[in-house]
Amino acid sequence: MTATTLPTPTDLSITPRDRRFGRETATPRLWHGGRVEATAIYNALSTTFPVGEAYFVESVRAFREGAPPKLAEEIKGFTTQEAIHSREHDAFNKRATSSGYDLTRLEQTVERRLAITRARAPIVNVAATMALEHFTAIIAHELLANPRHLAGAEKETADLWRWHAVEEIEHKGVAYDTWLYATRHWTRWKRWKVKAKVMFFVTRNFVVDRTAGSLELMRQDGVTGLKAWTLLLWYLWVRPGMFRKIAGAWLKFFVPGFHPWNEDDRHLLSAYEASVGNEAQAPKRKVRRAT
Secondary structure (H helix, E strand, C coil), rough: CCCCCCCCCCCCCCCCCCCCCCCCCCCCHHHHCCCCHHHHHHHHHHHHHHHHHHHHHHHHHHCCCCCCHHHHHHHHHHHHHHHHHHHHHHHHHHHHHHHCCCCCCHHHHHHHHHHHHHHCCCHHHHHHHHHHHHHHHHHHHHHCCCCCHCCCCCCCHHHHHHHHEEEEEEHCCHHHHHHHCCCCCCHHHHHHHHHHHHHHHHHHHHHHHHHHHHHHHHEEEEEEEHHHHHHHHHHHEEEEEEEHHHHHHHHCHHHHHHHHCCCCCHHHHHHHHHHHHHHCCHHHHHHHCCC
C-alpha cells in the first residue's frame, strides 16, 4: 500500500445525524446508574469534546486544499459531524454543571494541552488528531459492541453516547487518510516513526488526564483516596474494563500496514440504525455542512 492509497471503503457515506439529547428532561447528577466512577469517566471524556473536536476539524481541514476529491468530501462530512458532536457535548457539559459539578479544572487541562500542540507545525497537529481519533474509534467500537458499558445509564445520555460512537466509527479513517495524504512524500519508516512517537505522547496524556479528571469529579461527590482509585481502576481496567478491552486495538496502530478500516465494523452502525428506527430519521431542519 502506498501513501496515496486510501483504504477507506469506497461505498462509505459519512452522514451527519443532527440529533439533540437531554433537552426535555433533567439529567441526574449520577446519571450512570448512580455510580460515581462510571459517571465521572464519561463526564471527564465529555469535557474534552467541545474544544477538542473543534481542534480536530482545524487540524484536518488544513490539508483539504488539493486533497483527492473523495478525501475532500469526507473531510466535509467529518467537519459537520464533529461540529454537531461539539454542540451536543457542550449542552451535556452545561447540564453536568447545573447538577453541581465544577468542570473548570478539567477544561483548563484540555486547553493547556491543545495550546502546546497548536504551537507546532500543521503536520504535528494532524498527527495528534489521527492518534486521538484512533482512541475515539476504538472506544466507540467497544461501547457499541458491549452493552455492559452503558448498562443502567439514563436513557437520553446513553443515547447521546451511542449516537456519538456511531459517527466516530463512520469517520474513523478521515484523519488517518489525511495523514497519509499529508505525508505522501515521506518514507514509510519516517511516517511510522513519527506516528508512533505521537501516539505514545497522546496515550500518556489521555490516560493521565482522563484519570485525573475522573478523580477530581469523584472528589466533588465526596469519594476520595484509596476508595476513589479502587473504584475507578476496577471500572476502567477490570469490569466492564473499557481500557483493558481496547488495548489490543490500540496496539494494532503500530503494526505496519495499519489502517482504521482494516477492521470493517459497519455492522455496528447497521445494528444501531435498526435499534433506533424512526427516532434517528432525517432531522426536522436541514443539516448545513460546517464551513
